[in-house]
Structures are given as C-alpha cells and as structure tokens.
Amino acid sequence: MxxxxxxxxxxxxxxxxxxxxxxxxxxxxxxxxxxxxxxxxxxxxxxxxxxxxxxxxxxxxxxxxxxxxxxxxxxxxxxxxxxxxxxxxxxxxxxxxxxxxxxxxxxxxxxxxxxxxxxxxxxxxxxxxxxxxxxxxxxxxxxxxxxxxxxxxxxxxxxxxxxxxxxxxxxxxxxxxxxxxxxxxxxxxxxxxxxxxxxxxxxxxxxxxxxxxxxxxxxxxxxxxxxxxxxxxxxxxxxxxxxxxxxxxxxxxASHQLNATMRVLTVITAIFIPLGFLAGLYGMNFEYIPELKVVNGYYYLLTVMALIALSLIILFKKKRWL
Known part of the structure; x- marks a missing residue:
C-alpha cells in the first residue's frame, strides 16, 4: 500500500x-x-x-x-x-x-x-x-x-x-x-x-x-x-x-538459608557419629566382650553417650553453630 x-x-x-x-x-x-x-x-x-x-x-x-x-x-x-x-x-x-x-x-x-x-x-x-x-x-x-x-x-x-x-x-x-x-x-x-x-x-x-x-x-x-x-x-x-x-x-x-540448614544437619551428624560408633561397637556379635559382663554396663554406656552428646552440644553452642 x-x-x-x-x-x-x-x-x-x-x-x-x-x-x-x-x-x-x-x-x-x-x-x-x-x-x-x-x-x-x-x-x-x-x-x-x-x-x-x-x-x-x-x-x-x-x-x-x-x-x-x-x-x-x-x-x-x-x-x-x-x-x-x-x-x-x-x-x-x-x-x-x-x-x-x-x-x-x-x-x-x-x-x-x-x-x-x-x-x-x-x-x-x-x-x-x-x-x-x-x-x-x-x-x-x-x-x-x-x-x-x-x-x-x-x-x-x-x-x-x-x-x-x-x-x-x-x-x-x-x-x-x-x-x-x-x-x-x-x-x-x-x-x-x-x-x-x-x-x-x-x-x-x-x-x-x-x-x-x-x-x-x-x-x-x-x-x-x-x-x-x-x-x-x-x-x-x-x-x-x-x-x-x-x-x-x-x-x-536462599544460599544463606541452605547453609543454615546444612549447618544444623552437620551438627546433628557430628553428635550422632560417636554415639553410633559406641552403639555399633557393643552391637557386634563377638562371644567375648568384657563389658558385657558388667552388671550396670548398659547404664554406664548410656551415661557416657549422654555426656558425649551434651559436651558436643555445649561445644557447638560456644562456636555459635547452633
């Protein structure tokens, strides 16, 4: 046109x-x-x-x-x-x-x-x-x-x-x-x-x-x-x-939120690793494990595990990871 x-x-x-x-x-x-x-x-x-x-x-x-x-x-x-x-x-x-x-x-x-x-x-x-x-x-x-x-x-x-x-x-x-x-x-x-x-x-x-x-x-x-x-x-x-x-x-x-989430997960993992190690150690199927004969060994182990967990929590609190 x-x-x-x-x-x-x-x-x-x-x-x-x-x-x-x-x-x-x-x-x-x-x-x-x-x-x-x-x-x-x-x-x-x-x-x-x-x-x-x-x-x-x-x-x-x-x-x-x-x-x-x-x-x-x-x-x-x-x-x-x-x-x-x-x-x-x-x-x-x-x-x-x-x-x-x-x-x-x-x-x-x-x-x-x-x-x-x-x-x-x-x-x-x-x-x-x-x-x-x-x-x-x-x-x-x-x-x-x-x-x-x-x-x-x-x-x-x-x-x-x-x-x-x-x-x-x-x-x-x-x-x-x-x-x-x-x-x-x-x-x-x-x-x-x-x-x-x-x-x-x-x-x-x-x-x-x-x-x-x-x-x-x-x-x-x-x-x-x-x-x-x-x-x-x-x-x-x-x-x-x-x-x-x-x-x-x-x-x-988003990256900061992801880092915060990963930090919490890492702390939880760090706490349960030693507890899992102890549980795995005494969960082995050997016939002779000396501590198995201790009358109150179960409670001693729970106490040690609780102390480890508590110590790690206090440590992470001081470092402000929690």
Missing amino acids: IKCMLLQSDNTCRYGNEELIELWKVQPETTLWVDLESHNKADELLILQQFGCHALAITDLHRERHPPKIELFDDYIFMLYRGIYECQGDLQFKHLQIGMFVGTNILITSHEQKSISIDKLFTGEGEKYLTKSPITLALRVFHNSCGVYLEELFEFEEKLELLEDQFQLGGDDKMMQEITLYRSRLIKLKRIFNYHSNIGAELKLLVADETDIINQAEMHTVTDVHERIERLLSLSQMHYDICSDLINGYLSV
Whole structure:
C-alpha cells in the first residue's frame, strides 16, 4: 500500500496515492512524504530506484533484521531503525524495521507492517513537521517511536517497585521467574537502544557538517531525539540492574538459608557419629566382650553417650553453630 502526503506551495496538504508522486515531479516547489507499507519488495525496488535511492541502501532495507544505522548519500540521508508494530505490555513489543530516505523535499518511509508512530503522524500533526522540512518529520517519527518505549518503561517502573516491596516481605521462586523474564526482555531493549543511541550521535555529526538536508536549524530536534534515546538507554539499564540485584539478593538469601540448614544437619551428624560408633561397637556379635559382663554396663554406656552428646552440644553452642 502506498500513501502520500503532498505539501503544496501554499502550505496546504493533499493526501492520496501514486498520483501525488507524478504531481510532485512536475512541481519542484512541493514537498512529498511517501509511505510504503507491506509492499512487494520487487515493486518497492522499482519505486525507490525511481526516486534515485542508492542500491546499497535499498539492499540494507530489504535485509531481514539489519541493525539500525544511518548513512549519508549524495541526495539522501538513509535511516534504518527498529519501530513498533504493536505494544503488548510488560516490556513486550512487536518490532518492525523502518527505513527512511530523507531528501531536501521528500521523505520516503518503508515498513512491512503498520507502524504506531507513522500512523499517528500521517495526519494533521505530521503536516506541521513536513512544513518545516522532511528531516524534521523523519526525526519526529523516530521521536514518537521512542515515546512509546518510554511510556512502557514508566509503567514497568511502577510494577518493579511493587515487586521490590513484595520481595522485602519474602520472595519466592515464582517471583524470581518473573523478574528473570523481565531482565531478559530488558537485555533485548538495551541492545536496540544502543543501536539507536549511535544513530543519535551520527545525527549530531551530520548537523555539524551543515548539509542541504540537515543543518544547524535542526539541532534542537536532533538533540531532543538523542536525549530521549539516552534516557531510554539509562532507564533500561537502571531497571536491568534492579532486576539483577533482586535476583542476586534472592539467591544470597536462599544460599544463606541452605547453609543454615546444612549447618544444623552437620551438627546433628557430628553428635550422632560417636554415639553410633559406641552403639555399633557393643552391637557386634563377638562371644567375648568384657563389658558385657558388667552388671550396670548398659547404664554406664548410656551415661557416657549422654555426656558425649551434651559436651558436643555445649561445644557447638560456644562456636555459635547452633
């Protein structure tokens, strides 16, 4: 599906399909946003070649799971980033790869499924950014995607605080399984935000180079996008560290409880070993054992065993093993 937004010379916008592309070609003073959604790759290739997009950029766009990147060509800035198709809550996102070709009077976006940020801006809200420049609109699409991530991280922060409070009252294996799952999802988000952070840094360098496509006038927007990405990265890192601390704390408590249990079992074993030795010694089936003839030998043996047990208990108490 091809959607087009054409900003005319009188700053009014028209919405349509391929027919606006032909109109843009004959009216160089207009600005065009072409959105390619769920398009056949062969057809998309022809369309992008028609606009003069570089073959290497198109190849990167059509590769599956290509890392986010930004690259400057003669007539375009090519951006590839991880957008959002659906937000499922609990740090679960259905991601999609979004490619953007940004020229002086054109923006081309390409994605296989619906994008939350593009659908939001393909309205009057996007018109005001297209009026400024295509790069401003492209950055706002990127900024809007970051905003969806940010909202989810804020919601997760509240849930994480509840988990911390519950952990103080007493954690269990089910809670640790949940926290481990969150930590795994945060690792994936950190990887995405790291790539996006590199894009933000590259955009600042492009602003400093003062090209026709992006210049100092866009510095505020670029800085805003970069700061939002850095905030996402720091929040995801902070939440990851908290989850790791909770897991490590639970493992430490479990290990301490296990050690205490093993210590008690060891003490009990240490007490009964000498008693078992004496019981085994006089339980042997030899015909001649001198002590068997002692009238009160049974009571003497019980007394000795009791003294040994009592002595060991006192010893372990002094060493604070009990």
